Amino acid sequence: MAIAPPQDPVNATLVKKTTAAAGKNPQERTASPSPAIQESAAVIIIGAGFAGLGMAIRLKQAGIRDIIILERSDRGVGGTWRDNTYPGAACDIPSNLYSFSFAPNPNWSSSFSRSGEILDYIYHLVEKFDLGGYLRLQENVTGIAYDEAAGHWSATTDHQGEARQYQGRTVVMAQGPLSNASFPAIPGIDRFQGHKIHSANWDHDYDFTGKRVGVIGTGASGVQIIPELVKQAARVRVFQRTPGWVVPRLDFAKPDWQQTLFRKLPVSQKALRQLLYVAHESMALAVIWNSPLTRLAERLSRAHLRRQVKDRWLRRQLTPDFTIGCKRVLVSNDYYPALQQDNCKLITWPIDCISPEGIRTAEGIEHQFDCLVFATGFEVGHSGTPFPITGRQGRQLNEEWKSGASAYKSINVSGYPNLFLTFGPNSGPGHNSALVYIEAQLDYAVQGIRTILDGKLKGLDVKPRVQREHNKAMQQRLSKTNWNSGCQSWYLTEDGFNATMYPGFASQYARQMAQLDPADYQVLK
Amino acid sequence: MAAIDLDTMLAKIKSSQWALADIDWDAPGAEEIHPDQWVKLKAFMSDLMWIEHVGARGFAAMAKKAPDDTLKEIYTYFHAEEQRHANAEMALMKRWGMLEGDELPEPNINLRLTIEWLDRYSDDMPLEVLGSVIPMLEIALDGALLKFLLDEVSDPVCHQVFEKINADEARHLGVDFHVMEMLGQGRFHQLAVKTIGTVANPKLILGVLAYAPLLNRMRDNIVAMGLKEERLYEAMNKYKRIGGRTAEGRRNPWFQIISRHGEYVVDRSHFYHKPVDALVKLSNFIPARLLGPVPTWVKELTWKPTA
Structure with missing residues (x-):
């Protein structure tokens, strides 16, 4: 199921194609007189996942073609779907909604796509919209800085150990919030003598047959990996700290007639997408705010648990003690059955440390393994930035975000003109497709970039007061949501500040992003 | 109130872990x-490890009721630590040739009834009940049983194990009495009304019907093994002394109930024993098969240091 580009002939071709096309942008490029500057462009996009590629598509469609996409990987495009190729990797949102509205795919094979099929869709976007020429692979951005006098950003990169520099009138940050694998801070983690695998960097060469495997983490990746591992390994032990709410996945193979219908009558696919969108919007009432629907969703999840787990103690271990929605809701039909297989066991004792042979838990037992799988997710920057970002008068964004990230409408930050964030502060969805939110951000960024380029502006900088007022209202709204109801989750900083989620419906977010109001911005000429 | 800092305590607990x-x-x-001591010791160790295991399940229930995340995590650790004690005591039994293969020591019928009650109802009990009963069991364990054991057994491995167990139990008692005092805060009439409401709870009444005969049977078993009754008196007095050292502690109605009950238990001449001993006898007639298989949490016990 898991598709790594080098193992797949079609994808391998595309990786080669995008790699070969790098540096052959059809657009004319201004070579810098300074050898330190590699290239300059109207727009630098950092990251070639869904957001970065989507940005390039929308800019192209708006007639802006002077673009560079800096991608740190040497494995081509795809972002999180390129990296997450673990067995069972799939999206929790139906495929018809987890795709761009401006690039529908009638050929989804099932209602919820696996990672390989989503990656194929991303490759298809690159081909269809001819984005290969914009890509610069193995360009790991190490910092960006705004030059107020010149009105441009410079991005320094590490290209296979060589320092490079790119210049852009505007920068779009599309490096993704879930891009750096996070290992848990368990004492002794480096002492383990067996094999270690992180879900975001799967080792496809490792043969689990006959192996004793320990899985740490029972979040979104964990519940997908565990059923697959149980099929292969001799013994699987699942270490759980906090059980999550699990709801059934309404997964089914798409019939051929539906694909034909979508191809011949695209409006029918649009209608289904709209239906799925509205259905997911209604879920906000259950997972974002505490309402009677929240109780209903919890009841549904408990019924799912009761139906699949007959043992009272195991059911107790798997019953969450927080309001549904406070943490990410898990979607699975095969996680609970997998835990009850003869070769699998759930362990809820607190982990004391990792020893050379395995994991020691507080009930005094050392659980020994050949391999440890870390399904522990990603480092989510609540308060930092992925690399130094220097704005006007040398201000540093990670300094300003120390006590929690904030932005205007999630996309602009005062003091950092011409910088557009995707998946910025308070843009996370808890109930609907992330791509719906991204699309709204992309179209807002197009408006901003067009204003800058057409007006030949040095800078478009959001007013501090506007940003402040926006965030004050945002935090007030967040205080009434389930995310802030007392559980610990990656949505919150250690101090409980929510810099991650958007407290509303996707349609509210889209409305917020529909119009760029020039009055909110200071123009630098 | 002799308060302890629970965050510091949690850090201390995390840094004091040990494994079999x-x-x-x-x-x-x-x-x-x-x-000549082997047979009695086998029975004593069996009772001891079951008390630890029952205590472990009690802490699991308390974790669900903890008023804040720190106390919840502390109780989660205590649940595991009591299980560790039971595991280590089983490992000693294995070392002394008291266990065959992977078998668990056979729980007596009163233990089975208590396990059944814990499995079904303990999660529904308010923190006040288990938060006051568990310290009593722990202080009896710490103050009487373990000291008795170390006096009787000279195996150095046994002493090494109980040195570790005692260090854990000292932390447990520190938190136990802190929480008992915490539970004594608030207006007395409110505490009293709440207590009356809990006492009338049929689930609690069933619990008392399981717990009281268990204590009597265990006390008789242990005394038959040579434990001096004064040791139990001392343990009860210690519970009264520490639990009642502050006004908040004394105001906790459950402290008053449990300490009074402790006095009855150790006073063999008290009328209390007539109905309770009758219950012990009656329980002998309950066929174990009526209770069905033991809950799966019992099956997590192991004497094996590695799995």
Whole structure:
């Protein structure tokens, strides 16, 4: 199921194609007189996942073609779907909604796509919209800085150990919030003598047959990996700290007639997408705010648990003690059955440390393994930035975000003109497709970039007061949501500040992003 | 109120973990168990490990009721630590040739009834009940049973194990009494009304019907093994002294109930024993098969240091 580009002939071709096309942008490029500057462009996009590629598509469609996409990987495009190729990797949102509205795919094979099929869709976007020429692979951005006098950003990169520099009138940050694998801070983690695998960097060469495997983490990746591992390994032990709410996945193979219908009558696919969108919007009432629907969703999840787990103690271990929605809701039909297989066991004792042979838990037992799988997710920057970002008068964004990230409408930050964030502060969805939110951000960024380029502006900088007022209202709204109801989750900083989620419906977010109001911005000429 | 800082305590608990693998179970000394004490010791160790295990399940229930995340995590650790004690005590039994294969010591019928009650109802009990009963069990364990054991057994591995267990129990007692005092805060009439409401709860009444005969049977078993009754008196007095050292502690109605009950238990001449001993006898007629299989949490017990 898991598709790594080098193992797949079609994808391998595309990786080669995008790699070969790098540096052959059809657009004319201004070579810098300074050898330190590699290239300059109207727009630098950092990251070639869904957001970065989507940005390039929308800019192209708006007639802006002077673009560079800096991608740190040497494995081509795809972002999180390129990296997450673990067995069972799939999206929790139906495929018809987890795709761009401006690039529908009638050929989804099932209602919820696996990672390989989503990656194929991303490759298809690159081909269809001819984005290969914009890509610069193995360009790991190490910092960006705004030059107020010149009105441009410079991005320094590490290209296979060589320092490079790119210049852009505007920068779009599309490096993704879930891009750096996070290992848990368990004492002794480096002492383990067996094999270690992180879900975001799967080792496809490792043969689990006959192996004793320990899985740490029972979040979104964990519940997908565990059923697959149980099929292969001799013994699987699942270490759980906090059980999550699990709801059934309404997964089914798409019939051929539906694909034909979508191809011949695209409006029918649009209608289904709209239906799925509205259905997911209604879920906000259950997972974002505490309402009677929240109780209903919890009841549904408990019924799912009761139906699949007959043992009272195991059911107790798997019953969450927080309001549904406070943490990410898990979607699975095969996680609970997998835990009850003869070769699998759930362990809820607190982990004391990792020893050379395995994991020691507080009930005094050392659980020994050949391999440890870390399904522990990603480092989510609540308060930092992925690399130094220097704005006007040398201000540093990670300094300003120390006590929690904030932005205007999630996309602009005062003091950092011409910088557009995707998946910025308070843009996370808890109930609907992330791509719906991204699309709204992309179209807002197009408006901003067009204003800058057409007006030949040095800078478009959001007013501090506007940003402040926006965030004050945002935090007030967040205080009434389930995310802030007392559980610990990656949505919150250690101090409980929510810099991650958007407290509303996707349609509210889209409305917020529909119009760029020039009055909110200071123009630098 | 002699408050302790729970965050500091949690850090201390995390840094004081130990595992069965830290102990050399094959080290010399097992031969120091005399054949004439072997049978009694087997029964004593069996009761001891079951008390630890029952206590573990009690902490699991308390974790669900903890008023804040720190106390919840502390109780989660205590649940695991009591299980560790039961595991280590089983490992000692294995070392002394008291266990065959993977078998668990056979729980008596009163233990089975208590396990059944814990499995079904303990999660529904308010923190006040288990938060006041568990310290009593722990203080009896710490103050009487373990001291007795170490006096009787000279195997150095046993002493090494109980040194670790005692260190854990000291932290447990610190938190237990802190929480008992915490539970005594608030207006007295409110505490009293709440207590009356809990006492009338049929689930609690069933719990008392399981717990009281269990204590009597265990007390008789232990005294039959040679434990002096004064040790139990001392333990009860310690519970009264520490639990009642502050006004908040004394205001906790459950402290008053449990300490009074403790007095009855150790006073063999008290009328209390007539109905409770009758219950012990009655419970002998309950066929174990009526209770069905033991809950799966019991099956997590193991004497094996590695899995």
